[in-house]
Every structure is written in structure tokens, then in C-alpha cells.
Amino acid sequence: xxxxxxxxxxxxxxxxxxxxxxxxxxxxxxxxxxxxxxxxxxxxxxxxxxxxxxxxxxxxxxxxxxxxxxxxxxxxxxxxxxxxxxxxxxxxxxxxxxxxxxxxxxxxxxxxx
Amino acid sequence: xxxxxxxxxxxxxxxxxxxxxxxxxxxxxxxxxxxxxxxxxxxxxxxxxxxxxxxxxxxxxxxxxxxxxxxxxxxxxxxxxxxxxxxxxxxxxxxxxxxxxxxxxxxxxxxxx
DNA sequence: TGACATATATCAAGAAATGATATATAATCG
DNA sequence: CGATTATATATCATTTCTTGATATATGTCA
Numbered sequence: 481x482x483x484x485x486x487x488x489x490x491x492x493x494x495x496x497x498x499x500x501x502x503x504x505x506x507x508x509x510x511x512x513x514x515x516x517x518x519x520x521x522x523x524x525x526x527x528x529x530x531x532x533x534x535x536x537x538x539x540x541x542x543x544x545x546x547x548x549x550x551x552x553x554x555x556x557x558x559x560x561x562x563x564x565x566x567x568x569x570x571x572x573x574x575x576x577x578x579x580x581x582x583x584x585x586x587x588x589x590x591x592x593x
Numbered sequence: 594x595x596x597x598x599x600x601x602x603x604x605x606x607x608x609x610x611x612x613x614x615x616x617x618x619x620x621x622x623x624x625x626x627x628x629x630x631x632x633x634x635x636x637x638x639x640x641x642x643x644x645x646x647x648x649x650x651x652x653x654x655x656x657x658x659x660x661x662x663x664x665x666x667x668x669x670x671x672x673x674x675x676x677x678x679x680x681x682x683x684x685x686x687x688x689x690x691x692x693x694x695x696x697x698x699x700x701x702x703x704x705x706x
Numbered sequence: 707t708g709a710c711a712t713a714t715a716t717c718a719a720g721a722a723a724t725g726a727t728a729t730a731t732a733a734t735c736g
Numbered sequence: 737c738g739a740t741t742a743t744a745t746a747t748c749a750t751t752t753c754t755t756g757a758t759a760t761a762t763g764t765c766a
Contacts, residue, residue, distance in 0.1 A: 583604060
């Protein structure tokens with residue numbers, strides 16, 4: 481994830497998979513499109529995260545063969561993953577509210593002390 | 594910054610200083626309070642960021658002596674820092690909208706392909 | 707022919723986060 | 737009286753993460 485604000489990539493992956501199973505490359509595109517240039521990610525970041533999510537049981541994976549093109553590894557969010565996503569959504573609401581309150585506050589008089 | 598979602602600490606520091614000059618320890622408290630437990634940060638993170646912001650001319654610093662207590666280094670946001678903050682606010686709006694759209698989307702039917 | 711899209715994966719190098727440690731004083735608690 | 741917490745700045749080792757390149761393999765477009 482490039483840029484100044486870096487959300488946990490695992491949350492974005494789970495959020496993307498909540499809309500339906502996807503392979504890694506499709507996840508990359510989905511995140512880039514939803515971010516409209518503000519959320520970019522490299523493969524060097526995505527695949528390790530995907531493997532860790534699978535290892536922890538938040539997603540399951542299945543190989544889908546294709547003729548003439550490389551095989552796809554299709555990921556599906558698990559029940560455990562959905563619970564984690566729910567938790568991450570709550571956390572996101574709180575964190576983003578906190579960041580907004582700090583970032584969007586108006587300038588006031590001195591108050592150091 | 595701990596937790597799953599990690600905003601750029603420099604943006605939070607500049608945002609905090611926009612409300613008035615503060616010393617490092619006060620910045621820490623301000624961010625923790627505004628984050629209501631969701632934004633925590635260690636000193637090992639804050640001071641290097643503060644020094645880099647000063648080096649880059651986004652903040653200026655001045656020592657304030659105290660009797661019986663350690664001296665404070667009071668930071669003030671510069672004009673350059675204000676312009677940077679304005680940019681970071683815009684970026685935050687876009688990034689947070691993108692994250693929200695990914696995270697808060699409802700589950701749909703399969704659409705891998 | 708070269709570049710780009712599809713598709714997964716690893717790796718080295720650099721950047722950042724975590725948590726501890728150091729230093730120093732005052733107040734609070736048992 | 738000893739321990740802990742708050743104030744206050746700063747560094748450091750360890751671990752973790754990001755970046756950008758590399759590897760492999762095919763189809764399409766200019």
C-alpha cells in the first residue's frame with residue numbers, strides 16, 4: 481500500500497472477498513478501482529497477506545485451471561474471516577472517526593500545557 | 594501507531610499542531626485522547642517523526658525551560674506545514690472514502706473473473 | 707518487436723513499528 | 737519508605753512491513 485494513510489491490507493482483502501470469491505489478481509484490481517488511484521498495492525504485498533489469511537483460516541483457497549492462461553487461485557472468505565471483517569469494520573469506524581477529528585479540527589488559539 | 598489501521602503519524606501530528614503549539618508529550622496525549630483508545634503511539638515513533646518534520650520545515654521547535662520538571666520542546670506548525678496538512682486532509686478524504694467503500698460494501702453474488 | 711494485461715510467487719533492500727531502555731523530578735499510593 | 741505513575745525527551749535493537757525488481761508463462765495490441 482503506498483500513500484500516506486495505510487489501512488491494514490488484510491481488512492481490504494477480506495472486505496473485497498465479502499462481495500464474492502476472487503483470485504489474487506482480481507483482488508488487486510478491485511482494491512485499485514475502489515481506491516481510484518489512492519489505494520495502490522504491489523504483488524509483493526498482496527500474496528504474503530493472502531497466504532497468511534489462509535494460514536489463519538480467514539480465507540480458503542482453491543486452484544482453478546485455465547487453458548492458455550495461468551491457473552487462478554480463487555479465495556473465499558470463511559465464517560471466521562467474516563467475524564474478523566465485522567470486527568475490522570467496527571475498528572475502522574472508530575479509527576477513522578478519531579483521525580477525522582484530529583485532521584479536520586479548525587485552528588484554535590494556543591493551548592499548549 | 595498500533596492497531597490495524599495506520600494513518601500517517603506525521604499527518605496526525607500536523608493536525609494536532611494546527612490547534613496550537615504543543616510539546617511532544619502533549620501531542621501524544623492529544624492523539625490518544627482524540628483516538629479514544631483506537632490511536633495509540635509510542636515515544637519511539639513520535640520523536641523521530643517530530644524531528645523529521647522539523648528537518649523538512651513543516652514545524653519549528655523551541656525549548657521552554659521549567660523548574661523542577663524536564664524542559665519542553667514546543668513545536669509550532671509552519672506555513673509550509675499548513676500547506677502540507679491541507680494536502681493530507683484532501684488525501685485523507687479520498688483514501689477514507691475508498692476504504693469505506695471496500696469495507697462497508699454489502700455481500701453480493703459471486704463475481705470472480 | 708515491444709509493451710501491456712493476465713496470473714502467481716519470491717526476494718533483497720529500505721523503511722517503519724514495537725517495546726525496552728536511559729535520564730530526571732514530583733506526586734501519589736500502600 | 738518503596739513502588740508506581742505522570743511528566744518529558746530521546747535512542748536502540750528487534751521485528752515487521754513496504755517497495756520494486758525478478759522469475760515464469762501466455763495472449764493481445766500497436
